[in-house]
Amino acid sequence: MSDNGERLERYAELAVRVGANVQPGQEVFLHGLVEHFELVRALTRQSYEADASYVNVQYGDQHIRRAMIEFGPDEALTHTPEWVKATAESTAGNAQLGTSGNPEPELLADLDGERVGRAIPLEAVDIYRGLHRKNSINWCGVGAVSDGWAQQVFGEPDVERLWELVAFCMRLDEPDPVAAWREHLDRLDARAAALTGLRPDAIRYRGPGTDLTVGLLATARWGSARFRTGSGIEYVANMPTEEIFTTPDPSRAEGTLRSTMPLSLGGQLIRGLELAFEDGRIVHVDAETGADVVRGHHANIENSDRLGELALVTKDSRVGQTGTLFYNTLFDENATCHIAYGFGVPNAFEGEPDERMNVSKTHVDFMIGGPELEVDAVLADGTEVPLIRDEEWQLAA
């Protein structure tokens, strides 16, 4: 096997063993774009090597989605086929792997943004949301390198260069990547524990174009992406992951914020997104490009105009260290601090989520961090405790 073939297998093995942590006898539900077939095949092999009882592979194809949005009837946009529901239901108690890295990020750019925003299989989203609330799936999302993704990142299809960056972000350069991942996650969990211990009432962000205060739920804690299913299987939902996150109070957000990195959303690029909040709701949306997609979300998807996640990332992030804009949320949200509108993250709670957590059918992360962003924890008595300055963590862990 070539060095690249061996790297691919080691990458897949890390995603299967550390990420989803596939257990012997579990089925694996594997979702990737059709252009990701090399990684999908390696993940399949590694899942069977880990004694999966069966690997269910479902390839997605953005061109099929484009055909539906461009030529299909209105009902098709939100339709969830029975077999997709059956897939979602069968995933309970099993492992799930997903690949990301859009080979044609601008494929939908010329379509009606409102239709693009509306094209969500609502029933499938409901079922998966229920499964995540019950924490019944050990899952992991990883990046899949492709010509098109490399083209987007570098302006040329330098797949090998992208692979090297992805391998760096995944700690595949470490002599023992599994041990390196354990140490890394321990460090993030220590940060999260220190912040949860502060019992902040709100988080305040200040920077160019940003002055936003978001209320927190006293019931929610901060954590890393290392989770445990209801039946006790530990898994890492995103690889790479560099964040600690919580889910905020969707009724308390005041002020404005400006995104600091472009975001690829529904096949369109959103640049320079500016949101204004009142009483937790987004009341104003502007952007250099792609504002219609975001407005389409807020107009059509209930509660997508409220916040679901706050995540803190500092400059020791390997993604941030690459100095690369990946045009891929899985990577870019780990480069720097981000916020998501839409549904909240049930993993922020011990046991059942707080009823106040935002409920919606979408979840969109956008990046707000950078050298000039200051993040403070606001305690119940109004005192502010610095969390991040100059992209460095300020709180003793």
Place this chain on the structure above:
Amino acid sequence: MDDERLERYAELVVRVGANVQPGQEVFLFPAVEHRDLARALARQAYRAGASYVHVLYNDGHVRRAMIELGSDDALTYAPEWLKTFTASMAGNAMIGTTGNPEPELLADLDGERVGRAVPQELVQIRIKQITENSVNWCGVGAPSEGWARQVFGEPDVERLWELVAFCMRLDEPDPPAAWQEHMTRLADRATQLNDLRADALRYRGPGTDLTVGLLPNAFWMAGAGDTSSGIRYVANMPTEEVFTSPDARRAEGTVRSTLPLLLSGQIVRGLELTFEQGRAVRVEAETGAELVRSHFATLENADRLGELALVTKESRVGQSGTLFYDTLFDENATCHIAYGAGLPFLVDGDPDDGLNLANTHVDFMVGGPELEVDAVRADGTAVPLIRNEEWQVA
């Protein structure tokens, strides 16, 4: 790839082949290597008014991983979602693609596990749909580098595309009209043959003198059929044949194949079969004889005939002069015969003992310039059907 040709190809398959009806759902089963065609088929299906297009890509390497590394139970497992997917096709349209991008991918695996890797529950669902004729469907070729390499010895995809486009009549100014005309011509031949009420067919040519009995309740058919709800569809594109299932108890004489045949990863050339009382009693071949003998030895009734198909020199596949190593194409190049299972939908009423039942169906080509085919009536008179690869019945 020429985008416009691809779209016209997909449009033909959607409109004439599967004949997708407004409001129908469409189910596509492409290999991951067939994605260009799959995307065009999805576009054309929506343009034809499909309410939803389901695309389930299959991947030979995922299958290989299951056979090589998976448990015994995995081999025959049919996941619930896949049963739901398959069952949802009833009343809807389906399009399949052929043209194996890696014909030898499974060659080094344990043949017994490869053979066992069939999700039986899914097969049962499909057999029910075929019996009830509830799906308007079409199978078409999808050129890929691997298939082109098999055909030409080099991955000349464009050359393969040109041949496929020719076989599909895409060079005609109005391909759907050309297909209607073509299907009418074949249907007329089937009618002529049915009206003849022949008792047998006789084949004569170099190495061939074979008489095969026909069943009085089996009819001749050409490419188009109707679903039980009346949707006309063309199950194979290209198609150039009129065909029937013979009386499996009556075949006498010898037959020699005229084109090589790709079978289970081996090439069978110069196959010679000798029949007595319907059974193949002797098998010779330049290459691959053992494979055919093993079929006859291990599969019940594989040594009896299941199909007779007549193809003449108007066949575009034949005119291409190309061996495609794909049955969808090669069986339409020239006259062929199949050993193994007969085709139940060709029989009026219940199939009697005369229709062959077997777990295989292997088409091999017997046609060529020197083959003479006659219909033999009950009174012994012979009516010429094919001479010089031309149709003889007025």
